[in-house]
Amino acid sequence: MFLLRLIIPDRPGSLGTVATALGEVSADIHAIEIVEHRRENGTAVDDIVVDLPPGVLPDRLVSACNSVPDVEVIWFSRYGAGGGLHMDLEAVEQMTSSPAEAIDLLVEQGPAVLHADWAALIDGTGADVKVALETSATPEFGEVAAAWLPLEKATTLAAPDHKGLAESVLVAAPLESDRRILVVGRRGGPEFLGSEVARLSYLASLAVTIRATA
Structure with missing residues (x-):
């Protein structure tokens, strides 16, 4: 599957026109998520997860989107899992x-929730800063994680010039304290938008609240 992040006009019919263009290159749309409304300029940022039949070149997806007036492709990559609101709800249900x-x-x-590649729980509540939990594909942090602490609220992080991290875009949120944080990363992009930072902040706060009931 493939992930397309698009800027489209925020008006009725725009998304349908994009879907039609993708259908013309035999793309099978698996999920569409409105990531952010940009009311100041009348556009929206949408993520579209699609699949292609054998023999169809992935570049045709970008060409199809670019053929639609006023649509801009800001990110295109292979993608291994679904995401979006239903993943938020699934995460809440599991918690x-x-x-x-x-x-x-x-x-x-x-x-999965944030269309990202990895996540790690950084714990700096003790004498040393350590990775308490990580998903597969999480890069080595070395000494750089200490620079992210303390973290008072959810925010994007500047990627340090460190092997495995320099090409990443990062977002983080505090958990039980400002020295225990969740960091989520994407290799290469796209950048985390304000709406995605807000989603992570909400889920992190909810996780702490749910944990306190145990």
């Missing part, structure tokens, strides 16, 4: 089903 493991479950679900 409420196992309150004692709510934070661990959020770390595990973080990449």
Whole structure:
């Protein structure tokens, strides 16, 4: 499957026109998510997860979108899992089903929820800063994680010039304290938008609340 992140006009029919263009190159749309409304300029940012039949070149997806007036492709990559609101709800359901493991479950679900590649729980509450939990494909942090602490609220992070991280875009949110944080990363992009930062902030706060009921 492939992930397309598009800027489209925020008006009726725009998304349908894009879907029609993708259909003309035999793309099978699996999910569409409105990531952000940009009311100041009348556009929206949408993520579209699509698949292609054998023999169809992926470049045709970009060409199809670019053929639609006023549509801009800002990110295109292979993508291995679905995401979006239904993943938010699935994460919440899992956390409420196992309150004692709510934070661990959020770390595990973080990449799918945010269309990302990896997630890690950084713990600096003790003498040393350490990775308490990580998903597969999480890069080595070395000493750079200490620079992210303390973290008072959810925000994007500047990627340090460190092997495995320099090409990543990062977002993080505090959990039980400002020295225990969830970091989620995408290799290469796209950048995390304000709406995605807000979603992570909400889910992190919810995980802490659910964990407290255990």
